[in-house]
Amino acid sequence: xxxxxxxxxxxxxxxxxxxxxxxxxxxxxxxxxxxxxxxxxxxxxxxxxxxxxxxxxxxxxxxxxxxxxxxxxxxxxxxxxxxxxxxxxxxxxxxxxxxxxxxxxxxxxxxxxx
Amino acid sequence: xxxxxxxxxxxxxxxxxxxxxxxxxxxxxxxxxxxxxxxxxxxxxxxxxxxxxxxxxxxxxxxxxxxxxxxxxxxxxxxxxxxxxxxxxxxxxxxxxxxxxxxxxxxxxxxxxxxxxxxxxxxxxxxxxxxxxxxxxxxxxxxxxxxxxxxxxxxxxxxxxxxxxxxxxxxxxxxxxxxxxxxxxxxxxxxxxxxxxxxxxxxxxxxxxxxxxxxxxxxxxxxxxxxxxxxxxxxxxxxxxxxxxxxxxxxxxxxxxxxxxxxxxxxxxxxxxxxxxxxxxxxxxxxxxxxxxxxxxxxxxxxxxxxxxxxxxxxxxxxxxxxxxxxxxxxxxxxxxxxxxxxxxxxxxxxxxxxxxxxxxxxxxxxxxxxxxxxxxxxxxxxxxxxxxxxxxxxxxxxxxxxxxxxxxxxxxxxxxxxxxxxxxxxxxxxxxxxxxxxxxxxxxxxxxxxxxxxxxxxxxxxxxxxxxxxxxxxxxxxxxxxxxxxxxxxxxxxxxxxxxxxxxxxxxxxxxxxxxxxxxxxxxxxxxxxxxxxxxxxxxxxxxxxxxxxxxxxxxxxxxxxxxxxxxxxxxxxxxxxxxxxxxxxxxxxxxxxxxxxxxxxxxxxxxxxxxxxxx
Numbered sequence: 196x197x198x199x200x201x202x203x204x205x206x207x208x209x210x211x212x213x214x215x216x217x218x219x220x221x222x223x224x225x226x227x228x229x230x231x232x233x234x235x236x237x238x239x240x241x242x243x244x245x246x247x248x249x250x251x252x253x254x255x256x257x258x259x260x261x262x263x264x265x266x267x268x269x270x271x272x273x274x275x276x277x278x279x280x281x282x283x284x285x286x287x288x289x290x291x292x293x294x295x296x297x298x299x300x301x302x303x304x305x306x307x308x309x
Numbered sequence: 310x311x312x313x314x315x316x317x318x319x320x321x322x323x324x325x326x327x328x329x330x331x332x333x334x335x336x337x338x339x340x341x342x343x344x345x346x347x348x349x350x351x352x353x354x355x356x357x358x359x360x361x362x363x364x365x366x367x368x369x370x371x372x373x374x375x376x377x378x379x380x381x382x383x384x385x386x387x388x389x390x391x392x393x394x395x396x397x398x399x400x401x402x403x404x405x406x407x408x409x410x411x412x413x414x415x416x417x418x419x420x421x422x423x424x425x426x427x428x429x430x431x432x433x434x435x436x437x438x439x440x441x442x443x444x445x446x447x448x449x450x451x452x453x454x455x456x457x458x459x460x461x462x463x464x465x466x467x468x469x470x471x472x473x474x475x476x477x478x479x480x481x482x483x484x485x486x487x488x489x490x491x492x493x494x495x496x497x498x499x500x501x502x503x504x505x506x507x508x509x510x511x512x513x514x515x516x517x518x519x520x521x522x523x524x525x526x527x528x529x530x531x532x533x534x535x536x537x538x539x540x541x542x543x544x545x546x547x548x549x550x551x552x553x554x555x556x557x558x559x560x561x562x563x564x565x566x567x568x569x570x571x572x573x574x575x576x577x578x579x580x581x582x583x584x585x586x587x588x589x590x591x592x593x594x595x596x597x598x599x600x601x602x603x604x605x606x607x608x609x610x611x612x613x614x615x616x617x618x619x620x621x622x623x624x625x626x627x628x629x630x631x632x633x634x635x636x637x638x639x640x641x642x643x644x645x646x647x648x649x650x651x652x653x654x655x656x657x658x659x660x661x662x663x664x665x666x667x668x669x670x671x672x673x674x675x676x677x678x679x680x681x682x683x684x685x686x687x688x689x690x691x692x693x694x695x696x697x698x699x700x701x702x703x704x705x706x707x708x709x710x711x712x713x714x715x716x717x718x719x720x721x722x723x724x725x726x727x728x729x730x731x732x733x734x735x736x737x738x739x740x741x742x743x744x745x746x747x748x749x750x751x752x753x754x755x756x757x758x759x760x761x762x763x764x765x766x767x768x769x770x771x772x773x774x775x776x777x778x779x780x781x782x783x784x785x786x787x788x789x790x791x792x793x794x795x796x797x798x799x800x801x802x803x804x805x806x807x808x809x810x811x812x813x814x815x816x817x818x819x820x821x822x823x824x825x826x827x828x829x830x831x832x833x834x835x836x837x838x839x840x841x842x843x844x845x846x847x848x849x850x851x852x853x854x855x856x857x858x859x860x861x862x863x864x865x866x867x868x869x870x871x872x873x874x875x876x877x878x879x880x881x882x883x884x885x886x887x888x889x890x891x892x893x894x895x896x897x898x899x900x901x902x903x904x905x906x907x908x909x910x911x912x913x914x915x916x917x918x919x920x921x922x923x924x925x926x
Contacts (some may be wrong), residue, residue: 215911224908305906 202243207234221289221299223281232278236271243267310366313375316385317420319346320392320514324413328406335398337762340409344396347420348389351382358382358790362454363426373433374483376426379791380567384423384560387646390773391653392416395733397766398657400544401759402664407448412546414441419553423560426879427482428472434558435525436465442554445546446538453537460534464524471517478505488568509561511569511576515586526558526725527592528622528627529597529776530880536604541615545766551619552653554643559623562590562630563638583717584633591631595725597624601873602732606865610669611662611744614736615655621729622648622695628726629710631715635796636806639788640709643657646784647702647777651694654770658688661767662744668753671739672861678747680756685745687767692737694774697730700817701778705804709797712809735865743860750882779817813882 198293214227243264251262293299296307323343329335354362354377361378377385396412403409418438425431439461446454476482479490494504506514520531527535535555539547565573565586573586580588601621608614626648629641661684662677663669678685694703707730714723759767777784782801789795799805802814863869869876 212911212915216908216915301906301908 198241200244201238204234204238204241207231210234219300219302219303221292221301224301225285225289228285229278229282232274232282236274236278239267239271239274264278312354313362313364313377313424314366316347316350316389317375317417317424319343320413320420321417322710324410324417327413328410331406336406336409337403340387340396340413341393341400343413344389344393344416347385347416348393351386351389354396355382357699371429372427373430374426375421375424375430377424379787380563383425383642383646383787383791384556385420386558387649388416388419388423388553390769391649392419392549392652394766394769395548395552397769398548398660399543400762402543402545402660402763404543408445408546410544411441411444412543412549412653415445415554416549419549419557422557423802426484428475428484428487429482432465432468432472435468436520438554438557439465442550445550446542449543450537450541453534453541457534457538460531461526464521467517468521471514471521474510474514474517478510484564484568488557491569491572495575498572498575502785503872506572508574509577511573514569515565515573518561518738520589522558522561522565523593524558525561526555526627527597527601527623528558528593529600529624530593532597532601532620533881533884535620536613536616539619539656540610540612544612544656544663545763547616548653548660548766551616551656552649555619556649559630559641559645560627562627563642566633566638573830581629581717581719583719587633589631591628591719591722592891594624594627594631595722595729596845597621597627598725598729599624599732602729602773603868606732606739607738607862607869607876608736609671611659611671611674611740612669614740615659618655618695618733618736619652621733622652624729625707625710625726629713631717632713632722634713635715635792636709636716637713639785639792639796640706640713642791643709643784644706647694647774648705650774650777651691651701651703654687654774655695655765657763657767657770658684658691661763664760664763665756665758666753671743671864672754672796673750674744675747675861676745677753677756678745680749683764684759684767687771688745689741690771690774692741694778696733696737699778699811700775700813700820702774702781702784703778705778705781705784705811708811709804709806716806716808739860739864742862747860760917779813781811781813795904842869855878882918 211227211229211231211234212246215224215231217225218227243266245263248261248263249257251259251265251268253262289299291305296304298304298307320343323339323346327339327343330336330339358377358379362378363376365372365374367373369915374727379656399408399412403412415438418434418436419440421434422431424437425434438840440460443454443458443461446457472482475487479487481487483489491506497504522528524531524534535551539551542550570584574584577585579585583591598621601617601619605614605617605621608617622644626641626644629637629644631637661681662674666673666677666682668674690701694701697704697707699705711723711726714726721866758764781804782799785797785799786801786802789797797804797806799810803810803812
């Protein structure tokens with residue numbers, strides 16, 4: 196039986212992918228990208244989870260053997276930052292595109308570009 | 310320093326020096342020196358040929374091996390003699406150092422091919438030759454050079470694949486080992502044992518080599534590059550191009566016999582008592598003769614005429630080779646020698662004509678014989694030799710090929726040969742009359758005779774045409790040395806095949822006597838009268854301008870109209886159409902796949918991920 200964490204995370208990725216593949220509105224595609232990114236982050240985190248252990252912070256009464264895997268958490272921290280940066284960048288491109296073409300429908304934009 | 314390496318590399322070194330020096334006079338002497346050295350060493354090596362001479366150099370992990378026995382010597386001599394004459398010609402016609410570099414480099418390539426003793430060396434020099442001749446054509450005509458390069462590359466890759474197959478199964482590149490391996494294979498196959506090379510392997514290797522050597526020899530239907538490449542370059546260089554470089558393809562076919570004759574014979578079977586693989590070469594050679602000859606007759610440009618004629622003549626060599634008897638192969642090598650001699654001479658004559666008049670089309674010429682007597686004499690020798698008039702070298706070699714075909718009782722090939730000789734007269738008569746006789750257009754009134762270097766070049770080839778023609782036994786003796794037994798009997802003046810003989814000295818003596826009698830009669834009081842050119846051809850009838858066929862303009866138009874249907878079928882056009890179709894297809898595919906739609910790309914990505922997931926990666 197596949198774990199609910201994996202199932203949920205992969206579902207999020209697929210929902211995001213669906214939005215990227217099918218939706219015509221640029222903002223909806225960007226939303227799809229964001230959802231995909233969230234799904235990927237959740238998947239990474241759930242890979243590092245070990246049932247019954249606590250957060251990987253060395254403190255009173257917690258030894259390395261009692262903590263979950265810290266590496267995915269570090270990865271995800273990086274991935275979140277990258278994700279925010281790309282989203283911000285993409286949104287600024289979307290603003291420019293709207294100012295230039297007065298529409299956010301990607302097919303319209305392609306047609307107008309010639 | 311070993312002599313073989315000196316022979317191979319001295320043209321290249323001279324070419325590089327000539328390219329660096331760039332001083333007129335010094336450059337030319339360097340080039341000529343670079344072409345003399347191989348010839349001198351080849352002559353010096355001749356007495357020690359009975360024990361093959363070897364040399365090796367190591368290059369990047371490969372041992373490049375050279376060796377020299379009788380067969381290599383004959384072909385290297387062709388390269389060295391024609392190369393030297395062409396280099397003399399280039400001293401007059403070459404415009405800059407670029408031409409010196411690449412023409413001498415291609416001479417090195419040809420010499421290396423003829424002396425190679427393993428497949429790696431063979432291939433490396435093959436590519437050196439292709440590259441340098443491509444660079445020569447590139448300087449004069451881009452489109453022609455690209456056509457040449459593409460066909461050459463197809464040929465070169467075919468050869469590389471064939472070499473790869475052979476190496477994978479035998480584990481050696483050396484000719485001697487490969488030949489021994491295939492002999493063992495043939496014995497095994499004859500006894501019904503299991504052999505390393507299946508019948509399919511042999512057919513594949515044969516086809517790949519056929520393609521590789523066929524391109525260089527200008528064999529039908531791979532000849533389409535040759536008319537453009539031969540005509541669109543320095544005509545002195547074309548003497549090397551057509552005289553020597555086309556022989557590398559011929560030499561390749563001989564190599565096919567040397568390396569794997571028995572195995573090919575057993576695996577591919579026989580046809581009418583001739584090995585099938587040889588018959589295919591011979592039949593394609595026959596088609597080459599006919600197609601080259603007919604197209605040569607229809608050309609309006611002398612350079613093109615000789616380019617097609619050169620293709621046609623190589624066809625004879627292929628027919629001789631394809632028959633595969635020792636007589637056939639000797640005849641083919643003989644014709645390779647005579648083709649190099651008369652075709653080299655022809656292209657030097659054309660180079661002289663173009664150098665002096667700057668014109669290339671028949672309609673601009675006429676009456677040059679009085680203005681250029683020496684060049685005319687040389688052209689006349691070449692014409693007689695190509696047409697196969699005794700006692701010139703062209704007759705001896707063509708006669709041998711005819712005898713070889715007839716003795717094997719191959720009527721179709723025989724018919725092709727006879728047709729080729731007839732059509733040879735058809736195009737030569739036009740060159741003879743249109744350029745040298747008749748009325749001279751006023752703008753070439755003050756044409757001078759050949760410059761000294763070109764005259765020397767033509768003189769060397771012209772003399773050899775006559776010497777080897779009157780004394781065909783000289784060549785035959787050397788050819789017998791290749792086989793080690795006297796295939797062609799007779800003495801120095803006479804060729805004797807057992808069922809036919811040809812005494813060149815006798816013919817020559819009778820010819821001289823006949824010419825003397827004719828001259829006496831002429832000077833004793835033949836009355837001559839000048840007639841306008843048009844009167845000779847239209848029997849006094851008035852002709853309209855649009856159907857005015859003088860020997861200088863559209864002389865063979867009726868032939869062209871008769872053959873219109875066949876002329877429309879052209880392999881050149883087929884290749885062009887194929888090329889266009891590939892380009893169109895690629896363009897469509899590109900437009901369809903790279904459509905610029907981001908979502909489409911996302912779809913490709915998703916599909917690939919799905920496939921990877923399905924494969925369980």
